[in-house]
Amino acid sequence: MMTHPLDNIFWHSLSDAQSCxxxxxxxxRRYAKGFSPILGFANALQPDFDAINAYCEPGELFYCAGWIGTIPxxxxxxxxxxxxxxxxDGVMPPEDATFQARRLNPDNVKDTQDAVSLAQLTNPGPFGMRTIALGEYLGCFDKDDRLxxxxxxxxxxxxxxxxxxxxTHPDFQGKGLAKRLMHRLIRRQLLADEIPxxxxxxxxxxxxxLYLRMGFRDYCQTAVRVIRRIE
Incomplete structure (x- = not known):
């Protein structure tokens, strides 16, 4: 039975466009080591852990969406x-030519380390040393070149x-920086005929x-688990 890609987005991503x-x-499938620790299964309701066990080391943590069954x-x-x-579900964000943002370079050690440090401080979700290679990442920097x-x-x-x-770093929250970064990404995606x-x-x-006000709508509400390989 065909399903909408968003109903099982991690599987559709990992098994097709992001199979590399x-x-x-x-x-x-899983994102390879160093990327965001996320699992994807062809059947999200009945995940085949036997097929992924060999690719996960003891102690590794993973996010798994859409599954509420027995822990294997x-x-x-x-x-x-x-x-x-x-x-x-919104309109095209306006161009913000005065906004100072810089693309993070996944081949630049400082950019990678800065991104991981900020993610560890603020916990925006599963993040790894290579995550910024998955797409375009934009950052704002202070006068001391701190992300x-x-x-x-x-x-x-x-x-x-x-x-x-x-x-956003706690010292700089409330200034609308993340929203402006998101608008720039959304604008780029829409111009490329992508759907954010x-x-x-x-x-x-x-x-x-905030996301509702920006122009997003709820597509679904889904379970999410963090699980750890123990053997």
């Missing part, structure tokens, strides 16, 4: 929650492109309300 960033076989042998549940998957805000692109199943890694979408935790009501 994936590891796994059969009906299971060799794994343990760390977090169980719910998130919104939101789809762009203070960023937003980028993660999963991609044409034409759906995820806006992700949205975060994003994820936000159900508990993060402030961010959810």
């Amino acid at each position: 960033f994936a590891a796994g076989e059969g009906d299971a 042998s060799g794994w343990t549940l760390e977090v169980e929650s719910t998130m919104y998957r939101m789809l762009w 203070i805000a960023m937003a980028g692109e993660r999963s991609y199943a044409p034409p759906y492109r995820e806006v992700s890694g949205v975060c 979408f994003l994820h936000v935790m159900y508990s993060n009501s402030a961010a959810h309300e």
Whole structure:
């Protein structure tokens, strides 16, 4: 039975357009080591862990969406929650020529380290040393060349492109930096005939309300788990 790509977005991304960033076989994939620790399964409701076990080391944490079944042998549940998957339904954001933002270079050690440090400080979701290679990541910097805000692109199943890694250093929140970064990314995506979408935790009501005001709408609400390989 055919399903909409957004109903199982991580599988559609990892098994097709982003297969170059994936590891796994059969009906299971993961982003390769160093990228965002996310699992994707052809059947999200009944994931085939036997097909992915060999690609996951003991101690590794992974995010898994859309699944609420029994935890399989060799794994343990760390977090169980719910998130919104939101789809762009707004107008083209206006061009913001005066906004100072810079593309983060995945081949630049400083850019990579700065992005990971900001993600660790603010916890925008699963993030790894190589995550900024998954798409375009934009950052704002202070006068000392410190990364203070960023937003980028993660999963991609044409034409759906995820806006992700949205975060701002606590010392610079409330200035609208993340929103302006998001607008620049969304504008680029729309001009490329892509459709933006994003994820936000159900508990993060402030961010959810902001995204609704920006022009996103709720596509669905889905389970999300963080699980750990133990053997």
